[in-house]
Amino acid sequence: MRSHDEVGNKAARAYKPVPFLMSGGGGYGVWVDSFVEGTFDVRAADADVVKLSYAERSLRVVLIAGPDLTDVLAEYTRLAGRPRQPPG
Numbered sequence: 552m553r554s555h556d557e558v559g560n561k562a563a564r565a566y567k568p569v570p571f572l573m574s575g576g577g578g579y580g581v582w583v584d585s586f587v588e589g590t591f592d593v594r595a596a597d598a599d600v601v602k603l604s605y606a607e608r609s610l611r612v613v614l615i616a617g618p619d620l621t622d623v624l625a626e627y628t629r630l631a632g633r634p635r636q637p638p639g
Contacts, residue, residue, distance in 0.1 A: 578617030
């Protein structure tokens with residue numbers, strides 16, 4: 552996974568990369584709380600390794616334990632923010 556945010560007017564290419572992954576087999580999530588460019592190597596080079604590569608001296612990496620993926624997602628959105636409910 553590559554997280555890269557274009558600077559400036561994005562027009563039709565606008566998106567917000569979210570450096571967050573969840574492991575269904577392990578029941579955990581990893582969130583890199585950063586806007587700098589980086590990559591996740593998820594078991595591609597080594598079946599037992601998840602490697603994060605970021606060009607940053609200081610990085611906040613949050614490991615979120617499950618056990619269920621619904622628990623992981625709930626904790627991630629609690630930390631990162633949840634969308635507002637539309638008016639009813």
